Amino acid sequence: MSGLRSGKRLHPELRFLGLAGPGAAFIVISLLLPLLSIVVFSFWRTESYELYADWNLDNYRTLLGEAAYRTFFLRSLVTAAIVTAICLVCGWPVAYFIARWGGRYRLLLVLLLAAPFFTGAILRITALQGLLGPIGLVNMTLVELGLPPIEALMYTQLASGLGLVYLFISFMVTAIYLSLVNFNFELLEVAKINGAKPWRAFIEITWPLNWIGTAIGIVLVFIPCLANVVTPRFLGGPDATSFGMSLSQQFGETGTWALGSAMGVFLFLASFAVILAIWPTIKLKRSGFTGAVQQ
Template sequence: MKNNRLFFWVLTGPGTAFLLLFLILPLMSIVVFSFWRTESYHLYADWNLDNYRVLATNPSYVTFLLRSLFMASVVSFVSLVVAWPVAFFITRYGGQFKIILLLLTSTPFLTGEILRVTAMQQILGPIGLINMALTTFGFDPVTALMYSKTATAIGLIYLWLPFMVLAIHLSLLNFDFELLQVAKVNGARPLRAFWEVTWPLNRAGSAIGVVLVFIPTLASSITSKFLGGPNGALFGNILAHQFGSTGTWALGSAMGVVLFVISLLVLYIVWKSIGDLNRSGITIKGGAE
């Protein structure tokens, strides 16, 4: 038993130290920097609340934040609605093709954000496939797709939807589909069986999926930069700007802290909403069997 503890820490120790040192510590440090001051690209340690005062009182920052929150909510909701039937079908009827069907939904994710946005721009933009096809065949182009918030939303769904499918699938793997037969025998229609059996027993999958889509969408900057047009900037774009030409790192840190705190808050709310862990589809040991 004592040996087990020793082996456990020998094996997990290096990774734990690595993550504490290079992930958690830097994240903590931006909290510190957010109370500092920047002058000509240098950070000075005069403690003050100015950065937060600017963020709270300048209406444009608040607007950008609200816009990002709205965007993240819409993108998470649409992804949830689209991912459910897909994940359900793959898990229940996928059979021996389960792994390949699932891999096909997540492989494009690995080509990276910038190349996926590049591909999306060729479909949605003013000279993209959809609008060129419409004008060629004598229809009016859809302006909503050209450099707009709608285009950004479609791009973000394109980027993060695979996470949602994966999260719901992992939850459904432990779901006993026999329960649906029981519901049917007892007279429940499929829709009612879904709402009263499948959905509540797999809410952990939905919740984790929502968080995995919401957090990166809230902070996104690349998609809106290339698909959103001149008025499509989101909070992430303004944050990125502080590290570009203006060099106001302290203000940027404060914006980062705001994003991080909201992420934690969302995580906490969603975690609380799951309720009883054992009845929510979470597998503690992570086993698929």
């Protein structure tokens, strides 16, 4: 934060760079350059765990040619879309409640959403399995009572999706909440006086003014779901291999880094496509964003 150091006066642009520069440089070095490097590796070749700068398109040919990868990818895509939709529908009311009626306990209510993360994804998924899995509390109780177990929860897509909702819904709620705390709820009173019923006021006022926060929530859930490894592996059973699982194998067990890099590029492009799809709906003027700078 050299830009803040007292002494001679610094030009505002220098102060801006002093504040934002370190973070920006850090992102370039730790995110953009690594991503660029896997783009490069995706055109290389791996042989017995070593990368060779031997430019070719074989990795992409494999990726697009083999049905298995297509299946993995589509499976991940559909799962991520459904999970995101569920998180959106369930997350909005909760975020709205905290922002509108949480009062002085708002922060605590939000932190309660984040606290389960301290237990770690693997243990949480294992515990979810312990409750809902084939020999979990729910199904075993059903069997004890002489009822059939819920087979849908046994190593299925549904179980895997439920696990993803469990892991990521907090992101959705938090993103929407952060938008709603900056929302002027008085505007709803104005809408009602002007004849809008509550649901109409929501559609006309609340939703559009919180769309950016909602869009961020969608991205925050969709992208990790698309790439998720742990959940489908433990909850999804044999038919649930996801794109992320296959990708992580290239960097682990099989050591085919070049193919893995190509899969990474593919994953990135898919995430990017989602962002490109959402981007046109973000209109700063239409979001009520007034520009926070006062000079």
